[in-house]
Amino acid sequence: MPHVPLTWLAEHVEVPAGTTAAQLAADLVRVGLEEESIVPPTVTGPLVVGKVLSVSKEEQKNGKTINYCRVDVGEHNDAPGTGKEPADVPSRGIICGAHNFAAGDHVVVALPGAVLPGPFPIASRKTYGHVSDGMICSARELGLGEDHSGIIVLEEFLSADAVPAAGTDAVALLGLGAEVLEINVTPDRGYCFSMRGVAREYAHSTGARFTDPGLPENLPTPPPAATADGFAVEVDDPTPVDGPGCDRFVTRIVRGIDPSAPTPAWMVERLSQAGMRPISLAVDVTNYVMLDLGQPLHAYDLATLAAPIVVRRAAAGERLTTLDDVERRLDPEDLLITDSPGGARGSRILGLAGVMGGAETEVADATTDVLVEAAHFDPVSVARTARRHKLPSEAAKRFERGVDTRLQAVAAQRVVDLLVEHGGGTADAAVSDLDTTTAPAPIAFDPSAASRLVGVDYPREQVLAILEQIGCTVRPAADAETTVAGDGADDAAPGVVVTPPTWRPDLVGPAHLVEEVARLAGYDEIPSVLPPAPAGRGLTVAQRQRRDVARALAERGLTQVLSYPFVGDVHDKLGLPADDPRRATLRLLNPIADDAPALRTSLLDTLFDTARRNVSRGASELGVFEIGLVTRPEGVRAGAAPGTDRRPTAEEIATLMAAVPAQPRHVAGVLAGQLVPDGVWGPGRRVDWADAVDAARTVATTVGTELTVRAGSTAPWHPGRCAELVVGDAVVGHAGELHPKATAALELPPRTVAFELDLDAVLAASPAEPVQVDPVSTFPLAKEDVALVVDDSVPAADVLAAVVEGAGDLAEEVRLFDVYTGDQLGEGKKSLAFALRLRAADRTLTAEETAGVRKRIVKVAGKRVGAVLRA
Known part of the structure; x- marks a missing residue:
């Protein structure tokens, strides 16, 4: 589920100051993006910037060395000489086991009453012979990454000139106090798996001004054209299973990246808010751009690659160890990224296209030169591979729902710019862009179809304006030299030809356009009309x-x-x-x-x-x-x-x-x-x-x-x-x-x-007509008991059937109430006793009639099952 931080969203669309996650959810639900949950702030309570005044190293009996620090936390300091530890200046005493800081550094301090992710409440406690009045925090303790090797030194985490004074609220400084909206995206709205897509939908809902970050003209540096010396890429997929497996593949190279360069704090914050774990600068940048634009990317260690890269299907028996360290047996339908070590074209597998890369060429701690991949893969092929290998990766989630075919060069340029800015790298002039994509197919559309199918009177101008609002190109049918495939078009209101935008692969027919009109005009405008219930119907x-x-x-x-x-x-x-x-x-x-x-x-x-x-x-x-x-x-x-082109x-x-x-x-x-x-x-x-x-x-x-x-x-x-x-x-x-x-x-x-x-x-076998209830007789009831002795092998059901037959129409109820076996009957015999309720519909039964019933029962039972009356 996509996570939407408001500060990130506001970079692409005008979000009014003071907007809450709940208000954002209400705005997005109007255009069909439902709220899944609102993620509360990860840190609550007093979290402030602290300046380390002194660090005293103390050896413990268990061999561990701890630091007793005096930390200036501004207005939260203890008064001199009156605090829990004596001090010459206002400060707080804190025990810390990390050793990557010194006096004069600025750190992040969680004061008593704060609650860190976990949840982990902070309290004042006595330990190692001192009172520790708070905690100096690492990145992992604040949920800002997995680094737990040392605490955060703000001069390194931010920059020396960006460090605020001691006592400043660190929750706001590090973006830990913001609510994050988690939304539910339907499979046909894959473009909303990005901040770009959500910002566009917010603009549709509220009318706010939207700046598309996926357009080349909105980048600080426009993407360069492909060059002859770009890293060679080939697609070898002559008989695709689901269509062309790859129709665009852009590569960019960045050299001289500082392997130790940290991911900037703002990026770590946004990745964490989006539910992703920060790893390293190169990997974090590709993940960040993917979340921002919706284009999955991959970074390779350039030193481990051998040109050309070949996109091909797997051969039977091939295996790959993916980034999650699992060796996978590949299927011939899997689309692969391969390279060519030793000149053996496409011989080494680099990854499952659109799903996950391989472990052999991943960016390592010493990587300085990277190759950035931004490609477009067939959605069906990616979806089948992800399910086949049970790999629902973030990349696969986007590719299988459809990715903008015009976005690859823009996304690659964003990655290059960020690596140059924060990693100290240099963008290589070599660029490759293998592009065989096709433009979206035009759709012949009758604007009056929206009113006819939805049941709401949508003016023609409103329908066309909505289609243009979502990025479609709308032209009169005559200008497009085509005819309208629909009903109701006439000379007064001719049809139009609509070309969907490249980021909307789900728009392939007139009904999809009608759905967009209904969605953006407002589902609440559609009246709820209950169909009349015709008489004479019900359950069969x-x-x-x-x-x-x-x-x-x-x-x-x-x-x-x-x-x-x-x-x-x-x-x-x-x-x-x-x-x-x-x-x-x-x-x-x-x-x-x-x-x-x-x-x-x-x-x-x-x-x-x-x-x-x-x-x-x-x-x-x-x-x-x-x-x-x-x-x-x-x-x-x-x-x-049979096919779907005709009736079978x-x-x-x-x-x-x-x-x-x-x-x-x-x-x-x-x-x-x-x-x-x-x-x-x-x-x-x-x-x-x-x-x-x-x-x-x-x-x-x-x-x-x-x-x-x-x-x-x-x-x-x-x-x-x-x-x-x-x-x-x-x-x-x-x-x-x-x-x-x-x-x-x-x-x-x-x-x-x-x-x-x-x-x-x-x-x-049940009666075709309803069972008719017999009228209740008002004459008295007569009771008779009869006990019959039969062979032990005779089923009780057969004896009961004989008794019912012998009793005839006078029997209102016949019930077996006793089964007896014993020496009195002899070996292999049993006695079955039946209670009879006898009644006539038109008279009171006489003693002779009830005795006659008993005699008939004994006679019929003797003939059918060999029964005799028990003495």
Whole structure:
């Protein structure tokens, strides 16, 4: 995110005195630059200039030598003889471990009450036998760089004639008290990754006068033309992947730079405010110009280079150690900067073009001669390389969003001027400028399109003025010998031809111009009009059913969750067989996470991870469910995508549809721990396989689908505690207790249960018409209990179905309430007891009728499942 110090911004645009960061944010948001944050001052409290009066070196028992200093801090001094340490003149006593200063030097002193970056509060304390009444600061302690080898000596840090008197506020002197605005820039506004771009937008918002620092005429020294003896540069990219990889490459040479020359304090301050770490003069200058103008630059140690520089694509197997000391295996699509040692053209790699330089030719502590590179690289190529190598550098952020193709020579000249001024160098007359850039393409535009598309009446004059304001060249269409590509142009209001400025590569069509008109005229001018809601519309039947299912499961105590649909090795943890169709996954070319590169084939694939995370965070009683899509790629045939120049043919559409995998909607749930907690009523109850089956039944019952439950066996469920869920003749899901190996691999509690249903299949089998509620009978209820003895292998569901059939229309409710096995029944037998609620719609049932129901139940159950009435 770009950081905007007001003092820096004011160099390019008139900013009224007293403007705060909050006011600046309000001005910029009007033109679409949103505030990310306001960075408060890095230093607060008393920070002043101090003059060292005396330095007493004292050896300590631990072998360390410290300095006890008396420092004049102006009005903050102790009175003579009354301070914490005796002194002949007003001053303060301070302990300092650095040794790079002497009496008479001016330093920066943090007095008690100051807070330095960290935060690091300063207080008076007794140490080494003295009271240290403050701290003499280094650059790193003030957040002005990484130098911690010694404290700041202002005669060196500023200049001897710029050092103020003792007691002067050092916060203002060093620029440490300023607020900095951090803004959010959208990808199409890459020019705002510079102070130049932000200043231009501030001028658009407020009407303030803007001076473009990117124009040659605004430089103290205009950029010179290319010379024949410039450092040779070649571009060898005959078959570019994304277009010409490099269409401009400017080099400048500065000789005789003092390697020990420090970066000026004002530049260190601005780099620090922008969130960049000062390194050395040559590197800091290139970074500063990049932040100021938006043109990434690179400085090479000239002594390590061999002409010509060759811009080319990488060869298979090539490697490069970048400036971050990481060796990277290069891809043939990577665009490289190379040179030619020993005459071997383009044999040595200097860096990844537009992303990061190599370690071999970086500017070192002893570098005196530098080659400055200012180039323009293809945005797509840079973006792909940065993502491929996970290198989101500051240069890449700008190149991938588009850099001004007319800026390279100007930026290089700025770097040369700064190195000459602050490094004592001399600009070499040799200049190279390889330039194959093309001018922005003109856009045929109908000014009335702005009003038509935005819905605001923009006068023609206002539209054209805004386009010129953002830097576009506007000409009548007749003068440009072209026609207007748009609607509504006529002789009275002819179209125009608009040529965007070079710093706006995002303006490529009429719609982009309309967007600029709406932006600068003010988004607040666009009325908010709610579209009318037509009658007779609402949720579809399927949408209402899905909501009913979610509501029913929530009423059972389950919590709805949403998990990411990406999976890795979960099928191994579930113990799926090698030939299980759920193992056939669709892999993503560019997954969010390397360990989850495929789309799930089952909701439980990802729901288990959600359950594990909740259990790991203390949720001992767990009940979660999810409704979502799964991907089944069986039968998918890949095909070529048609072009965008025309509507696809029916055959091409069929090919595209054949390449789209099936994505049925499923519902799944996971339960663990206690279903009923322990309490004064007695011990609780853990969830078991029947609860998972019951939850699946709830789904089917809610939408009116008849669900048949039968014994099944499939991973990851326990073979003896797995139910197969059937609708009609099709298996639509499973429910039951998970296999112990699966719960261990998934890090779930033992005896966790789960269910999963193909919700689309369940909904497809639901009644087409809404379920009609039977009228409530006003006649009395009759109750009957019947206990049937069957073989132990007979499923309870089959017995229940027989009881319901035997009870007929008189059965209002049939419920299994007891299962008994024991010696009284004999080996291999079990007794199932059912409670019946019987009622007729038109009469009171007699004892004979209820007895008849019992007899029919025994008869039907005996015929279907071999049941006999328990004695």
